[in-house]
Amino acid sequence: MKDLDKLFESFETGIRSAKAQKPKEYLESIGLDYTTLRIGFNSGQFHHKISQAVKDHYEALGLLKKSTAAIRKSNMTAYTVFGKYALVFPLMDKNNQIVNYYALRFNMVTPQQDYLNTEGLYPCYPNVNTKRLFITPTLLDAASLVQSKALDQREAVLALHEGELFTQHEGAITALNELEEIIIINY
Structure with a gap:
């Protein structure tokens, strides 16, 4: 799913942001390094400033869900975001394409973990020559x-x-x- 690959690139950019101090501190506390692993950060804003058609597509993938939350403008739709304010790890298919996300919402009393769906493997499908x-x-x-x-x-x-x-x-x-x-x- 090229869409998930492209979106994950934005999550990888997000973890490298100067504003992403808390995610970096959490990763350090659990001993993981975002510079050596594919880890992203979803601030929950990836759906802002995109077309309704793209939002509808993300909704079909399970990344967005319409919400009844209050909104500023009556012509807007509120959404709940999969993996909001979470560390995101990619799961791969046989062709090394991202088909799923694992989200770790670390900034909660008890961190919450969730998968977007049941597809894919982490870190990837093993090489056929694996012993x-x-x-x-x-x-x-x-x-x-x-x-x-x-x-x-x-x-x-x-x-x-x-x-x-x-x-x-x-x-x-x-x-x-x-x-x-x-x-x-x-x-």
């Missing part, structure tokens, strides 16, 4: 492992969707022709 596959219960665990640079060229990691193994995980694993070992990280 050792690490499976983590969460996306953040997989991000930590990727960032550690502990994996060699024939090793890969897959994050479950908050502990759940989906059909696309199974398909990715069975496509690994040279797989010798699966290591399930559990805690």
Whole structure:
């Protein structure tokens, strides 16, 4: 979905913004580095100053939902935004295109996590020549492992969707022709 790829680029720009101090501080507190991982920040304003047709498209993708919140002008529509004020991680399809987002709303008493949909894998589909596959219960665990640079060229990691193994995980694993070992990280 090219739309999700393009939008994610704006989230990556958002995390690099001087105004994004809180997201950067949170990432530092959990030991993740946005300069080495693909992490974005959704301030919740990506739908401002775009055409209604694009808003309708984002609504169809689940990124926007019409809201009954008060608005300044009567000819405007209020929206609830997926992953508002959240760190955003991309999930990929077999073609390395973004098909899903994982949003971590960190600025709450209890951080909230949500997926846009059930598609895609994080960090990506493993290379077919993978010999050792690490499976983590969460996306953040997989991000930590990727960032550690502990994996060699024939090793890969897959994050479950908050502990759940989906059909696309199974398909990715069975496509690994040279797989010798699966290591399930559990805690």
